[in-house]
Amino acid sequence: xxxxxxxxxxxxxxxxxxDVFVQCSRCHAHIFLEEWKEQxxxxxxxxxxxxxxxxxxxxxxxxxxxxxxxxxxxxxGDPLLFADARGSYAEKAEAxxxxxxxxxxxxxxxxxxxxxxxxxxIMDFRFLGGSLGGSTGEKILMTTEYAxxxxxxxxxxxxxxxxxxxxxMVSLMQMxxxxxxxxxxxxxxxxxxxxxxxxxxxxxxxxxxMVGDFHLxxxxxxxxxxxxxxxxxxxxxxxxxxxxxxxYLQEHGFIDCIVQRTELKSLLHSLLVYCGxx
Amino acid sequence: MLDFEKxxxxxxxxxxxxxxxxxxxxxxxxxxxxxxxxxxxxxxxxVYADLTPWQTVQVARHPQRPVLRxxxxxxxxxxxxxxxxxxxxDDAAIIGGFATLENRRLMLIGHQxxxxxxxNMERNFGMARPEGYRKALRLxxxxxxxxxxxxxxxxxxxAYPGMDAEARGQAEAIANNILEMSTLKTPILVLVTGEGGxxxxxxxxVGDTIxxxxxxxxxxxxxxxxxxxxxxxxxxxxxxxxxxxxxxxSLMELxxxxxxxxxxxxxxxxxxxxxxxxxxxxxxxxxxxLTRIPVSKLITRRFDKYAKIGxxx
Ligand SMILES: [Zn+2]
Numbered sequence: 001x002x003x004x005x006x007x008x009x010x011x012x013x014x015x016x017x018x019d020v021f022v023q024c025s026r027c028h029a030h031i032f033l034e035e036w037k038e039q040x041x042x043x044x045x046x047x048x049x050x051x052x053x054x055x056x057x058x059x060x061x062x063x064x065x066x067x068x069x070x071x072x073x074x075x076x077g078d079p080l081l082f083a084d085a086r087g088s089y090a091e092k093a094e095a096x097x098x099x100x101x102x103x104x105x106x107x108x109x110x111x112x113x114x115x116x117x118x119x120x121x122i123m124d125f126r127f128l129g130g131s132l133g134g135s136t137g138e139k140i141l142m143t144t145e146y147a148x149x150x151x152x153x154x155x156x157x158x159x160x161x162x163x164x165x166x167x168x169m170v171s172l173m174q175m176x177x178x179x180x181x182x183x184x185x186x187x188x189x190x191x192x193x194x195x196x197x198x199x200x201x202x203x204x205x206x207x208x209x210m211v212g213d214f215h216l217x218x219x220x221x222x223x224x225x226x227x228x229x230x231x232x233x234x235x236x237x238x239x240x241x242x243x244x245x246x247x248y249l250q251e252h253g254f255i256d257c258i259v260q261r262t263e264l265k266s267l268l269h270s271l272l273v274y275c276g277x278x
Numbered sequence: 279m280l281d282f283e284k285x286x287x288x289x290x291x292x293x294x295x296x297x298x299x300x301x302x303x304x305x306x307x308x309x310x311x312x313x314x315x316x317x318x319x320x321x322x323x324x325v326y327a328d329l330t331p332w333q334t335v336q337v338a339r340h341p342q343r344p345v346l347r348x349x350x351x352x353x354x355x356x357x358x359x360x361x362x363x364x365x366x367x368d369d370a371a372i373i374g375g376f377a378t379l380e381n382r383r384l385m386l387i388g389h390q391x392x393x394x395x396x397x398n399m400e401r402n403f404g405m406a407r408p409e410g411y412r413k414a415l416r417l418x419x420x421x422x423x424x425x426x427x428x429x430x431x432x433x434x435x436x437a438y439p440g441m442d443a444e445a446r447g448q449a450e451a452i453a454n455n456i457l458e459m460s461t462l463k464t465p466i467l468v469l470v471t472g473e474g475g476x477x478x479x480x481x482x483x484v485g486d487t488i489x490x491x492x493x494x495x496x497x498x499x500x501x502x503x504x505x506x507x508x509x510x511x512x513x514x515x516x517x518x519x520x521x522x523x524x525x526x527x528s529l530m531e532l533x534x535x536x537x538x539x540x541x542x543x544x545x546x547x548x549x550x551x552x553x554x555x556x557x558x559x560x561x562x563x564x565x566x567x568l569t570r571i572p573v574s575k576l577i578t579r580r581f582d583k584y585a586k587i588g589x590x591x
Binding site: 074075077079080082083084085086133134135137138141163165166167168169170171172173174175176177179180181182183184186187202203205206207208209210211223224225226227230231234235239243244252253254 | 437438439440441443444445446447448449450452453454456457458459460461476477480481484496497498499503504507508509510511514517518521522523524529532534580581584585587588589590591
C-alpha cells in the first residue's frame with residue numbers, strides 16, 4: 001500500500017508524474033488521475049466535489065482564448081496596518097500571492113460561454129480563504145459594473161469563508177459596495193447568476209452570493225451565514241450533519257438548482273439563453 | 279460597573295448619601311454635593327477622554343447604556359410601532375414604526391436590546407433573525423412609498439447565530455436588505471448608538487450618512503471572536519479591539535463614518551438627557567440636509583459613497 005498511501009488527499013501536484021492515483025478526501029477511494037481530471041476533481045464513487053482554483057474554474061466555464069481579465073494588478077490594501085500575534089496582514093497577503101500566483105481572492109473579467117458574452121468573477125478559496133477585502137470587493141464591483149456598462153449578463157462563482165478581518169470595517173463595507181453593484185444590474189434587467197461552491201459563508205453569503213436572479217450550488221457545498229461552531233455554542237446542541245449544505249439550502253428555498261460540475265457550463269448557457277442573452 | 283468607573287461610583291454613593299441626609303433635614307449639604315459633583319465631572323472627563331478601544335467596547339455594551347426604547351422616549355413623539363414581516367413573524371430584536379422628531383415625520387427602525395435578563399430574553403439581546411430584517415425592509419419600503427426619511431438606530435452584537443435563523447435564510451435576508459437599501463428612493467440616516475455588530479448591523483445599516491455615538495463601536499467581528507481566531511486566545515480581546523479600529527474616532531479617520539455624536543463625560547448612561555439633546559441636534563441637521571437633495575442625486579451619491587470604500591490607491 002506504501003506507494004500511494006503517501007497521498008493524503010485530493011489535488012495532486014501535476015508536476016509529480018509518478019502520481020497515478022488521487023485519493024478522495026471524503027470516501028478515501030483511489031481514483032486514477034486521468035479520471036479525476038476528466039471529472040474536474042469530482043469523485044466518481046461518492047460525488048465529492050473537491051475545490052477548484054479560480055483558473056481551473058475559468059477553464060471549465062469560459063471558451064478557450066476568449067477571456068479578458070479585469071483588474072489583474074489589483075492587490076490587497078492594508079487600511080488598518082493590521083498585525084496579530086502571528087504576524088502582519090501584509091506578510092500574509094504576500095504569502096497568499098506567492099502561493100496562488102494571484103493578486104487577490106477573485107479572478108474577474110469577461111469572456112464567452114459557449115459563444116455567449118458574459119462578465120464573470122470567480123473566487124479562489126486558496127487566497128486567504130477567499131475572504132472579502134477591499135480589493136476583493138473592488139473586483140466584484142468591477143465585474144458587475146462591466147456587465148452593467150456593456151449590457152452583459154454576470155456570473156459570480158463564490159468560494160469564501162466570509163469577511164477579511166484584517167481589513168476591519170473596510171471589509172464589512174464591501175458587502176454594501178458589491179450589493180450596490182448588483183442593484184445596478186437589477187435596474188438594467190441584466191441577469192446575475194450566483195454559483196455557490198464550497199464554502200460560501202459569512203459576509204459573502206450575506207451579500208452578492210445571495211442576491212442573484214438564479215442561485216446555483218455544487219453538491220455538498222457548505223453554504224450559510226454563521227459558523228457551525230458559533231451556532232452550536234449559542235444553541236448548546238449538536239447540529240445535524242446536512243446542516244448548511246447546498247441540499248439543505250435548496251430544501252429551505254434558497255437555491256434554484258444543485259448542479260453537477262460537469263454540467264455547470266451547459267446549465268449556465270441554457271439559463272443565459274432563457275434570459276435572452278446572445 | 280466597569281473597572282474604570284469605580285471612582286465615579288464611589289462619588290455617586292457619597293452624593294446619594296448626602297442627598298438623603300439633606301432630605302431628612304439633618305443639615306444643608308448642597309454646597310458639598312455641588313463640590314463632589316464637580317469633582318465627579320472632572321474625573322469622568324479625564325477617564326472618558328482617554329478610553330482604550332477595549333474600554334470603549336465595554337462602554338458601548340454597558341448594561342445601563344440607553345437602548346432604543348429609551349431613545350424613543352427621550353427623542354421622538356407619536357411613535358407608532360408597526361409589527362411583523364407579513365411572512366413568518368414579528369421579531370422583537372428589531373423594532374420600527376412611524377416617529378416624529380420635533381416636527382419631522384420619519385420611519386424609525388432599530389435593534390432593541392434589553393436592560394435586564396427578562397428583557398434580554400424577550401429581545402434576544404438585540405440579535406435579529408431573518409424576520410427582523412424582513413420586517414425592517416417592509417417598513418423601509420413603506421417609507422419610500424410615502425416619502426418619509428428612514429432613520430436607523432444600530433445596537434446589536436450581531437445577527438442571531440441560531441439554527442432557525444439559518445433555516446429561514448439569515449444570509450439572504452441580510453443580503454437583500456443591503457441591496458435594497460443601496461437604491462431605496464428616500465434618505466437613509468444611520469446612527470450607531472451602541473454595538474455595531476458586523477453583518478447584523480449592516481443589515482439595517484446602509485445609508486446616505488453614517489453617524490456614530492462617541493463611545494459606540496462598529497466592527498466586522500467581535501473583538502473576542504477575532505482574538506480567538508487570529509490570536510488563538512479569546513482573552514486577547516483587548517489586543518484585537520485595538521487592531522480592529524472599531525471606535526468612532528478610528529472609523530472617522532478611515533472615513534467610514536461621517537460624524538461623531540458627542541456624549542457627555544461619563545458616557546450616555548450617566549446623562550441620557552444631555553446625550554439625547556446632542557443626538558437630536560445632529561439628526562435634525564442631517565435630516566434637513568438630506569431631504570433637500572433630489573432623490574436621483576441621493577442614490578447616485580449613495581452608490582459613489584460605497585464604491586469608493588476600499589478602492590485601491
Ligand atoms: Zn469519494
